[in-house]
Every structure is written in structure tokens, then in C-alpha cells.
Amino acid sequence: MIREMRAAIFDLDGVIVDTAKYHYLAWKRLAKEYGFDFTETDNERLKGVSRVRSLEILLEIGSLNLDESEKEKMAAQKNEWYIDYIRHMDASEILPGSAEYLKTIRTKGIKTALGSASKNAPLILERLGISDLFDVIVDGNKVGKAKPDPEVFLRAANELNIPAAHCVVFEDAEAGIQAALRANMGVVGIGKPALLSEADIVIGGLWQLMVLSGE
Ligand code: BG6
Ligand code: MG
Numbered sequence: 001m002i003r004e005m006r007a008a009i010f011d012l013d014g015v016i017v018d019t020a021k022y023h024y025l026a027w028k029r030l031a032k033e034y035g036f037d038f039t040e041t042d043n044e045r046l047k048g049v050s051r052v053r054s055l056e057i058l059l060e061i062g063s064l065n066l067d068e069s070e071k072e073k074m075a076a077q078k079n080e081w082y083i084d085y086i087r088h089m090d091a092s093e094i095l096p097g098s099a100e101y102l103k104t105i106r107t108k109g110i111k112t113a114l115g116s117a118s119k120n121a122p123l124i125l126e127r128l129g130i131s132d133l134f135d136v137i138v139d140g141n142k143v144g145k146a147k148p149d150p151e152v153f154l155r156a157a158n159e160l161n162i163p164a165a166h167c168v169v170f171e172d173a174e175a176g177i178q179a180a181l182r183a184n185m186g187v188v189g190i191g192k193p194a195l196l197s198e199a200d201i202v203i204g205g206l207w208q209l210m211v212l213s214g215e
Contacts, residue, residue, distance in 0.1 A: 003186050006166035008105055009156045011048065012116035012139075014172030015190050015206070016098045017128060019118075020047060022085035026078045027058055034074075036062035044195065048173025050117050050146035051075055079120075086120065089127045097207025102133040104210070111135050113156035115169065117147055136160050148178035153185060170206070171199070 014020040024043045031038035042061050046054040055075050059066060066074070091099075102112055113136040114121060121139035125131040136159040138152050145151040157167045169180035172190040177199050180187035189199030196202045203209065 001186075003168070004166055005105075005110060005168045005186070007111040007113060007157060007160050007162040007168070008102075009113045009115040009153055009167055009169045009180075009185070010098075010102070010134075011169070011171045011173065011176050012114055012118055012121050012124060014047060015170050016095060016114075016130070017089070017093055017124060018095055019086060019089075019124060020172070022082055023047075023054075025085060026081040027054065029081055030074060030078050031058060031062060034062055034064060036064075038062075044174070048117060048147045048171070048175035048179075050140060051079065051119065053146045083120065083123070086124060086127065089124065091128050091130075094128055094130065095205055095207075097205060097210045099130055099133065100210050101206040102130070106133070111160045111162055113160055114138060115152045115156045116140065117143075117152065147173070147175040148182065150179045150183035153180055153183040157183070157185070172196075174198075 010016055013023065023046065024040065027043065027046060028038045038058065038061060045057050052075065055071060106112055112134050114134045116139045119140035136156055138156045138159065143152045143155060153169055154164065157164050164184045168186040168188060170188045170190060171177050171180060174195065177187050177189055177196055181198060187199045189196030189202035190205060193202040
């Protein structure tokens with residue numbers, strides 16, 4: 001299907017900024033405390049999904065069955081470590097071409113939104129100084145259902161007042177690509193084609209679109 005892109009909806013972690021490595025480090029540290037290993041391959045399953053769901057997957061990997069209060073403690077601990085990693089971030093950690101691509105499409109009249117599962121999105125955008133590049137911000141504080149549920153993207157389209165058929169989602173996670181497809185939006189995968197085969201097209205990063213546009 002050929003669609004006119006009237007709105008672009010961006011995932012945050014792994015698309016605009018490389019926070020995926022900090023999520024990974026914090027989860028790995030938590031797994032170690034509980035006596036099991038957590039690999040980069042395991043980490044792929046956590047990308048794009050909410051903190052609570054991520055913890056459930058982590059516990060599944062470690063074959064642990066814990067009560068709710070212990071789980072809450074673990075999620076809080078992980079987030080504390082994660083915030084320690086991200087609080088020192090600055091604009092130098094914006095992934096190549098991301099800010100430029102956002103600025104370019106905005107000059108062409110295309111609306112922009114953030115569609116992220118992260119509750120830390122406001123802090124990250126503030127650290128990077130790019131909050132102004134989004135017309136609408138939908139993050140983990142605003143949605144109840146984790147990707148692959150399409151809620152986050154549908155809400156962004158709704159707030160932008162653009163029909164889903166004219167939205168294109170930029171995503172690095174399998175769960176996010178499924179969410180975009182369920183929302184009936186176009187989807188550009190960012191990362192390795194083998195892992196993101198359901199996307200309409202897969203690129204290595206937003207910098208590639210800047211090269212193609214010749215700007
Ligand atoms: C997503 C990440 O963007 O946000 C996931 O890809 C993460 O790895 C999720 O678990 C929730 O993030 P946070 O910052 O609310 O713990
Ligand atoms: Mg992501």
C-alpha cells in the first residue's frame with residue numbers, strides 16, 4: 001500500500017536515543033542480584049514493552065516466581081539504576097540523523113509525535129533538549145496497555161487528528177512494529193532486518209533517510 005505520510009510517530013528508546021543499552025545494563029544488574037544471567041539476546045524480548053511486562057519476562061527467564069511486593073521492589077530498583085544512567089545524558093546521545101530528520105519533516109508540514117512505552121520519556125526529552133520537536137507526546141504515563149497493543153500509536157494519531165492510514169511509525173522493537181501494524185499504520189523498522197521482518201521497510205537509523213533526501 002502506498003500512503004501519504006501526514007504524521008510520523010517515533011518510538012523513543014532505540015530510535016531517537018540509545019537508551020536501550022542502559023535498560024539492558026539495569027536489567028542485567030538486577031538479574032545478577034537474583035542469581036541468574038541475562039543476555040543481549042534475552043534483552044530483545046524486553047525492547048518496546050512496559051516496565052511491568054519487562055519484569056515478568058525477566059522473571060520467566062530466571063525461572064523465578066515472586067510475590068507482588070517483591071516484584072514492585074525489583075521494578076523500583078531497576079528504575080533507580082536506570083535513572084542513574086540516564087540522568088547524565090545530553091544531546092550528544094541523540095542517535096545520528098534523528099533530530100535532523102524530525103526538523104526536516106516538520107518544515108514539510110508533516111506532524112510529529114512521540115509514541116513511547118517509557119514513563120521516563122519526559123526526563124529523557126528534557127535531557128536531550130528536543131521536546132519541542134514533537135507536536136504531541138504520548139508516553140508510558142498516558143497509556144494503560146503495553147505494545148504490541150496499538151493504544152499508544154492510536155492515541156498519538158487521535159491527538160494529532162490524523163487518520164491512522166496517514167501515519168507512519170518508526171520503531172526498533174518487534175512489539176512496537178506489531179503495535180503499528182495493529183493500528184493499521186505504515187511502519188519503518190530501525191535496526192536489523194532479520195529481527196524486524198514484519199516492518200514495511202527496515203533501515204539502520206534515521207540518518208539514512210537524511211542521506212536519501214539529500215538534505
Ligand atoms: C520502552 C523500552 O521504550 O520503554 C523498554 O524499549 C522499557 O525497554 C519501556 O521497558 C518502559 O520504560 P520505563 O522508562 O518506563 O521503565
Ligand atoms: Mg524502542
